[in-house]
Amino acid sequence: MQNRLETLESILDRLRSSIKKNGLKNSKQREEILCVLYKSGTHLSPEEIASEVKIKDKTTSISSVYRILSFLEKENFISALEADKSGRRYEIAAKEHHDHIICLHCGNIIEFVDPEIEERQVKVANKYNTKLISHNMKLFVLCEKCQKIK
Amino acid sequence: MQNRLETLESILDRLRSSIKKNGLKNSKQREEILCVLYKSGTHLSPEEIASEVKIKDKTTSISSVYRILSFLEKENFISALEADKSGRRYEIAAKEHHDHIICLHCGNIIEFVDPEIEERQVKVANKYNTKLISHNMKLFVLCEKCQKIK
DNA sequence: GTATCTGCAAATGCTTTGCACACCC
DNA sequence: GGGTGTGCAAAGCATTTGCAGATAC
Numbered sequence: 001m002q003n004r005l006e007t008l009e010s011i012l013d014r015l016r017s018s019i020k021k022n023g024l025k026n027s028k029q030r031e032e033i034l035c036v037l038y039k040s041g042t043h044l045s046p047e048e049i050a051s052e053v054k055i056k057d058k059t060t061s062i063s064s065v066y067r068i069l070s071f072l073e074k075e076n077f078i079s080a081l082e083a084d085k086s087g088r089r090y091e092i093a094a095k096e097h098h099d100h101i102i103c104l105h106c107g108n109i110i111e112f113v114d115p116e117i118e119e120r121q122v123k124v125a126n127k128y129n130t131k132l133i134s135h136n137m138k139l140f141v142l143c144e145k146c147q148k149i150k
Numbered sequence: 151m152q153n154r155l156e157t158l159e160s161i162l163d164r165l166r167s168s169i170k171k172n173g174l175k176n177s178k179q180r181e182e183i184l185c186v187l188y189k190s191g192t193h194l195s196p197e198e199i200a201s202e203v204k205i206k207d208k209t210t211s212i213s214s215v216y217r218i219l220s221f222l223e224k225e226n227f228i229s230a231l232e233a234d235k236s237g238r239r240y241e242i243a244a245k246e247h248h249d250h251i252i253c254l255h256c257g258n259i260i261e262f263v264d265p266e267i268e269e270r271q272v273k274v275a276n277k278y279n280t281k282l283i284s285h286n287m288k289l290f291v292l293c294e295k296c297q298k299i300k
Numbered sequence: 301g302t303a304t305c306t307g308c309a310a311a312t313g314c315t316t317t318g319c320a321c322a323c324c325c
Numbered sequence: 326g327g328g329t330g331t332g333c334a335a336a337g338c339a340t341t342t343g344c345a346g347a348t349a350c
Contacts, residue, residue, distance in 0.1 A: 025324045025329050046314085061332045066315060068330095082232070085340095087314055101275065104283055114274050120267050121289055128251055128260050130291035137287045139271055141280035175304050175349045196339080211307045216340060218305095237339055 006094040008038045011077065018075050029053065029060055033068050034077060034092075043081055043089040043109055083109060083138075099137040105146035156244040158188050161227065168225050179203065179210055183218050184227060184242075193231055193239040193259055233259060233288075249287040255296035 012031060019026060036052045037044065044052070050065045069090055072078045080088045083102050099117075101110040117137070125132035162181060169176060186202045187194065194202070200215045219240055222228045230238045233252050249267075251260040267287070275282035 023329090027324080027330055029331075059332070063316075063333080064331055070316095101278055101280055103280070110278050110280070112274055112278065114270055117267050117270050117274075120264055120270075124262055124264050124267075125251065125289055125291050128262065128291075129294040130251055130253070130260070130289075131297055132289055132291050133254055134290045135288065136290070138285065139275055139280075139282055140284045140286070141275050141278075141282050144279040147281055173304090177305055177349080179306075209307070213308080213341075214306055220341095 005096065008035065011038065011092075011094055015075075015077060018077075028057070029064055030068050030071070032056060032060075033065065034072060037078055037090060037092045038094070043083065043091045045087060045089050049090065081109075083107065099135075099139075101139045101141055103143035103146055104140050105142055105149070108143055110143075155246065158185065161188065161242075161244055165225075165227060168227075178207070179214055180218050180221070182206060182210075183215065184222060187228055187240060187242045188244070193233070193241045195237055195239050199240065231259075233257065249285075249289075251289045251291055253293035253296055254290050255292055255299070258293055260293075 011034060015031065015034060016026065019030075032053050033049060036049055040052070046062065046065050046069060049069070050060060050062050053060045053065065069078065069080075073080055073090070076093055078090045079093045080090055081100060082088055083100070084107070095111075096113065098111040098113045101112060102108075121135055122132050161184060165181065165184060166176065169180075182203050183199060186199055190202070196212065196215050196219060199219070200210060200212050203210045203215065219228065219230075223230055223240070226243055228240045229243045230240055231250060232238055233250070234257070245261075246263065248261040248263045251262060252258075271285055272282050
């Protein structure tokens, strides 16, 4: 798990402010999903999140999980990752920005940041007269273990 | 359109070899889809490819388009790009390797290569004791025109 | 001839939506 | 109390698959 920049309590406070700001109402599911993602430290699929949340509240539905994930992503509490064709996975956004190394064989994910690449990306965008808003970089690799197996 | 490294005839020859090598049979649909992608010079969705192919042969089905696109991608004749949530888009692989700059506002796509970034990616993979197989990098930007509109 | 390729329609898998009831402010 | 959130089931949408007939070698 990467270093957290913020405590869970602080994030939940921000969530409550965000809800108020948008004229919305509180719900235990929204907080619970954020807690699950904070505590897991990994990249979870909507289904995995749903089954985790269902441990506390069996009636939670997958559609609410999707609705809440969209909201949390829009408000920058979490971020999405498409590691493969099997759908999106989510992680808490309360970490430093990073990109992903994904093992093609076992699916394991490593997070990294390379300041030189980040810098070059801005320059490349400028070179084409565009304004960089965000980026998405995935390195597909064979991890240490999987290199040995093959 | 980016500079082609290879003529259409040369690509079709390679396709025929590849088909023979795999013990498969020729089909006009397979060649036609490759032609469409070669001639378009852009990034087409399966539906767009299908409607293009249907100009010549109205009975071509979308399922064959998907089947053929999978085959052509596996054999490295074309490559896929996921620009947004609306599904995959394909382009001919007979160009130099490149990554994509995508305008978040108008969806326009610019192709680019940055040797420094390419080099750093290999180093990053090595740093984590992994072996880089491929990568996927998309820069999301506002293009020149869309910056002015906003 | 026989195996592959095709078109069609049905199935799949992830995600979204409509609706009636539940819950927050 | 009125609006927002939820669970459920149904719908959507891109993609895949099963099957019977068509086609290549």
